[in-house]
Amino acid sequence: MKFIKFTSLFFFTLIMLFSSCKEQKKTIAKESDSEENQNEIVENSVWEKADQIVSSIVIPQFPDKDFLITDFGAVADGKTNNSVAFKKAIAACYKSGGGKVIVPEGKYLTGPIHLKSNVNLHLKEGAEVLFSKNKADYLPVVHTSYEGVELMNYSPLIYAYQQKNIAITGKGTFNGQASNENWWPWCGAERYGHKEGMAQQKDEANLPALRKMNEAGVPVNERVFGEGHQLRPLFLEPFECENVLISGVTFTNAPFWVIHPIKSNSVTVDGVTVNSHGPNNDGCDPEYSKNVRIANCLFNTGDDCIAIKSGRNEDGRRVAIPSENIVIENCVMKDGHGGVVMGSEISAGVRNVFVRDCKMDSPNLDRAIRIKTNTLRGGFVEDIYVKDLWVGSVKEAVLKINTHYGIYDNQEGEFMPSIKNIYLENVTVKNGGKYGILITGREESPVKNVNFTNVVINDVKEIQSVEHAEKINFKNTKINNQEMK
Incomplete structure (x- = not known):
């Protein structure tokens, strides 16, 4: 009798554990779906x-x-x-x-x-x-x-x-x-x-x-x-x-x-x-x-x-x-x-x-997307969205961000620029020129939140040159056929 009771309790516990795992998997799946849906909602709201x-x-x-x-x-x-x-x-x-x-x-x-x-x-x-x-x-x-x-x-x-x-x-x-x-x-x-x-x-x-x-x-x-x-x-x-x-x-x-x-x-x-x-x-x-x-x-x-x-x-x-x-x-x-x-x-x-x-598209186009400032200009650049862009040829870079613009003309001052929230999505580049990505930020004010999603950049001499910037967020992006992470 004791054996029957023990066996019943054992199987009951297994069933409960199995049910709990299933519910946990469902919850994780829902959370994952929710995250993807949330990203889609955010993306849609941007273009809306x-x-x-x-x-x-x-x-x-x-x-x-x-x-x-x-x-x-x-x-x-x-x-x-x-x-x-x-x-x-x-x-x-x-x-x-x-x-x-x-x-x-x-x-x-x-x-x-x-x-x-x-x-x-x-x-x-x-x-x-x-x-x-x-x-x-x-x-x-x-x-x-x-x-x-x-x-x-x-x-x-x-x-x-x-x-x-x-x-x-x-x-x-x-x-x-x-x-x-x-x-x-x-x-x-x-x-x-x-x-x-x-x-x-x-x-x-x-x-x-x-x-x-x-x-x-x-x-x-x-x-x-x-x-x-x-x-x-x-x-x-x-x-x-x-x-x-x-x-x-x-x-x-x-x-x-x-x-x-x-x-x-x-x-x-x-x-x-x-x-x-x-x-x-x-x-x-x-x-x-x-x-x-x-x-x-x-x-x-x-x-x-x-x-x-x-x-x-x-x-x-x-x-x-x-x-x-x-x-x-x-x-x-x-x-x-x-x-x-x-x-x-x-x-x-x-x-x-x-x-x-x-x-x-031109051999005489230097950059596709460019941001340029310095500490005399200061100012801010934020919330820049680029989508469905086709680039045949550029000379220097697909994306160039430079916070040292004109430094050889003594264009340095006390106004630190701020650059953040740059998004490139569905971008195809046939000939990317010298750099895929060229970013020169400031140690005191790094470039923040640069994002590449579904981007393919071909035929660049150097994949990226990045100074004083947060890690770039890559998703499904290749430069010179190299998966970017």
């Missing part, structure tokens, strides 16, 4: 946020009224200066409550074009706007910016100041007519036409003077440059504008940066071609701007294709407006110093940048 940003951006609408510049005296001979005709057509459109200022087929020479609220400047197919080579045409000076520092300078070629609901649309071309004989020599480089003894931007009265004013906190209206100075104008600058659309047009031969929305909100750059190989010919540089969508564009440039900025040194800290909520999608990047770049003018910080469905 990108969709929400796109949905929140206002595309300006215009009354159905047309104003042909030829009705205001414009002549399409490529020689007659049509500045007055553009000004009159835009003024008439604005005063009537808005509409479309139309540039028909033909070549139209002009000085700077200043847009007004509720005006859509529309270039018909075959229309080319040629900007004057006469520097006096870009005076009087206006409130603008140069390499992250505000000043009074030559007017941008296309300019809008504190306007709302503006657009530049169509299939025509804006030709800045900058060349080795016009504007470009001021950069100081021999390959852009500068000759020894010619005035240039590095002369004491130019950039050095502007930067001293920046350091000293001189009011912007007292930073007067323009005539007698050699600081090139921007091509297109919406300054403190809201609801901006730039669609379909082509920009070429820019004096300096091409598309520069500064302190602006709700900006769309869609289907634009930038084909300009001059000095500092960045394609699109949002600065102190938020809720920006750059989509379906082609960038073939002499500098960065897209560079997100937020002020240089004291100016950035004075303005203190981060660039944020920027979505870049379905774009093609060819020549350039970088595909999508943050910096180096970055003192007010950059966050919430989403890059998806882009293609980068």
